[in-house]
Amino acid sequence: MVDSSIKLVAYHHLPLSCFEWEGLRQVFDPLEAALGMKMNRPNAKGHINQAVAKMIPMMASGMNNRLLCLMIDSATRLNHHVLGIGVQYTVDGKFVTRTIDLASSWEFIQQYVEAFKPCFICTKKLQEAHVPLEDFYMEWLMTICSVRKLGSNPFARDLTEALTNRLSKLHDSMALYLDPRFNYPNSNIFTNEERCQIQRFIIRTWDDFITEMFGGSLNGSNISSTTFQQQLKTLEAEQRQNTNYDVWEHWMNRKTSHPEL
Known part of the structure; x- marks a missing residue:
C-alpha cells in the first residue's frame, strides 16, 4: 500500500x-x-x-566518475514556476536520464547566478588577452575567495571545493615560484617538498635544455650549481607584492643582476 x-x-x-x-x-x-x-x-x-x-x-x-550532461527544464503547475534539474549520462552505450531536483525557478536562478557570477567574470578576464600562468592563478584565487564568501548559497561549498581542487594542480608551477606575489616568507602556496621540486626543475631546465640549445653548461659557466640554487632559495625571502604588481618589469629590472633567473 x-x-x-x-x-x-x-x-x-x-x-x-x-x-x-x-x-x-x-x-x-x-x-x-x-x-x-x-x-x-x-x-x-x-x-x-x-x-x-x-x-x-x-x-x-x-x-560517480561519469561524464554528466546537466539538463534544466522549466514548467508551470498550479500557477507556480518550477525548474526540473536532471542529468544524462551513458551506461554500456545507452543513455540514462535522472531527475535530481525540482526547485522554485526564481530562487534557483538567483542562487545560481550569485554563485557562478565570479566564475563568469574570471572567464571573461582570461579571454581578453594572453594571460600568463601566474596571472591565471591569481584570477582563479580571487574567484575562490569571492565564492567562499557566499556561505549560505547552496552552490558555494561544492563550487569552492571544485575550484580549489583545480587550483592545487598548479602549485608546482615554476612561474608561480618566480612570482613575488606568491613566493614570499611564510607563504603557504607551496609545501617544502614542492619548493625543492621546483628548484630542481629550474636547474634541470637551465642545464639540460637551454644549454643544449645554445651551448655551454651550468658547471662551466660563471655561476655554479650551488650558487644558482642559492639564488633560487633567496626568492623565498623576498617581500610580498600586491596583486597588481608587474612581474615582467620585476624581472626586466633584474636581467643584469640575475641573468640566469
Missing part, C-alpha cells in the same frame, strides 16, 4: 491532496482498516521523503 501510494504521486503525478479525495478514500479506508494503518497527506509525504533518501546514494553511485 505504501508503494502504491508513492507511485500515485511520484509516477502518476497526482497531488498529495489526492489522499483526501472521496473516491480514493472509498478504496483506501477499507484497506487501512484491514492493515491497521493510515495513509493521508502528511504520512504520504513522509514515505516519499524516506524513499528519496534511499535513492540518493544509489543515484550518486551510478553517476
Whole structure:
C-alpha cells in the first residue's frame, strides 16, 4: 500500500491532496482498516521523503566518475514556476536520464547566478588577452575567495571545493615560484617538498635544455650549481607584492643582476 501510494504521486503525478479525495478514500479506508494503518497527506509525504533518501546514494553511485550532461527544464503547475534539474549520462552505450531536483525557478536562478557570477567574470578576464600562468592563478584565487564568501548559497561549498581542487594542480608551477606575489616568507602556496621540486626543475631546465640549445653548461659557466640554487632559495625571502604588481618589469629590472633567473 505504501508503494502504491508513492507511485500515485511520484509516477502518476497526482497531488498529495489526492489522499483526501472521496473516491480514493472509498478504496483506501477499507484497506487501512484491514492493515491497521493510515495513509493521508502528511504520512504520504513522509514515505516519499524516506524513499528519496534511499535513492540518493544509489543515484550518486551510478553517476560517480561519469561524464554528466546537466539538463534544466522549466514548467508551470498550479500557477507556480518550477525548474526540473536532471542529468544524462551513458551506461554500456545507452543513455540514462535522472531527475535530481525540482526547485522554485526564481530562487534557483538567483542562487545560481550569485554563485557562478565570479566564475563568469574570471572567464571573461582570461579571454581578453594572453594571460600568463601566474596571472591565471591569481584570477582563479580571487574567484575562490569571492565564492567562499557566499556561505549560505547552496552552490558555494561544492563550487569552492571544485575550484580549489583545480587550483592545487598548479602549485608546482615554476612561474608561480618566480612570482613575488606568491613566493614570499611564510607563504603557504607551496609545501617544502614542492619548493625543492621546483628548484630542481629550474636547474634541470637551465642545464639540460637551454644549454643544449645554445651551448655551454651550468658547471662551466660563471655561476655554479650551488650558487644558482642559492639564488633560487633567496626568492623565498623576498617581500610580498600586491596583486597588481608587474612581474615582467620585476624581472626586466633584474636581467643584469640575475641573468640566469
